[in-house]
Amino acid sequence: MTMILANWPLLCTPPAANSINRSSWLQNVSILQSSSSVSLPITTISAHRCCINNKDENTATTSLEEFSVLKPDNGIDNGNLWSTMALYMFSLHIPLSFGGLSVVASILGQSSLDPQTEAVCLLGIQILELQAVLWGSTYFMKNKTPLFDLLRIFQPNNNSNLSGERNWVFASIVGFGFLLLIVFSTSFLADQLTSSKEVNNHILKEIVSSGFISKGACVLVYCIITPLLEEIVYRGFLLRSLVSAIGWRGAVVVSSVVFSLAHFSVEDSLQLFIIGCILGCSYCWSGKLSSPLLIHSLYNSFILIVTFLA
Structure with a gap:
């Protein structure tokens, strides 16, 4: 499963150039x-x-x-980049995220899973996908095939002249605040233009409200495991690899499009693209994956709280 989204319906302006009178x-x-x-x-x-x-x-x-401190990364060429993403999508992401629960239900001989079982299974599936990515990176790097080099992904990849002035916590706070501003503004406009619509996901609401175990599983999945998994893949690997080929702005846009498409949600595609751009910009500005990871986690935590209280 992927990033939670509320049903809200649905950076860098350069400093002014030196002026001369x-x-x-x-x-x-x-x-x-x-x-x-x-x-x-x-x-x-x-x-x-x-x-x-x-x-x-x-x-x-x-x-x-100079907005981006990411240095061009020549660790993987375009052919290997997209073949790696295809391998991840078709062998891990789609089978586990979109078919995992159905397989579990078939094994248990049930037509559908109860909310608590679904939450626990979802946790197990996400752990399995994350573990597969970690194992795949270790295996392929031993064979000198550039798949997910985690050591390369988590090392700060930045310009030393600028990185000292860039605080990743500050980037996270600004990014998260900007994201909330977009969520609230678009929700307000939607309420004014259309009939009022509930923001919570009924299935998620049922899972979160079904017991302590379900709540704990949802917190682990949406606030820790999923942000870590998706930031490794879409920002740490995809965006970082694209910077050397098309620059940081193109890398942010392309990685955000892939991020949006990977959720297979037409209704939420615009929101997912905007979120991807904010996460990508925070990574480019700070040069550290911890910034988009924190924003991702805070956003999902916020949506979980809204869903639980709704």
Whole structure:
């Protein structure tokens, strides 16, 4: 199973470039011309204006690129990258996440699982998927095949000149606050434009309310195991590998699209894409996987609390 979403219906603006007072500059030129017999050619003024514009554009581009401290990672080429993602999707993610509970129900001879059994089985399935990813990384790296190199994923991959100024806790707080702002604003707009809609998932509500064991299993799954699993795959591996090929902005967009599609939820696809972008930006800015991991965990915790209290 994947990231919990409330049914809300459904970064980096560069610093302003150094400005130059062109009118003041031209006024000084006029005074100089009137006080001397030497006149400045129009082409000189035009060339100076062109240099100013180019300087402004270069400053803005540099500021935007400096948003990310991730260094290009040449550990895996594009062919291996997408074949690895396909291997993960079709051999682990889809069979376990979308067929695991059905297999358990068939083994137990039941048409459907009761909420407590479902919560415990869900926990076991997610642990199995995470363990498979960890085992796969160890096995393939021993055979010198770049799959999920966990040592490479969890090592800070950043520019040392900027990373000292980037606090991953601060990035997590800002990212989580921005995410909540989007959730509340879109929910408010939806209530104004459409009829009011309950935000809680009825199935999840039933599971969480079925007992202490179910609550504990849901907390472990949605607040610890799932965030760890998904951040390793979609940010630590996919986004980080894409940076060297298409830059950090393209990597954030592409990894967020894959993140959204991997949940197989058309209704929640836009929300998932936005969440993926926020998580990706926090990783790029901080250079540490702990930042999107914390945001992911806090968001799921928030949705669990809302669901339980609704």
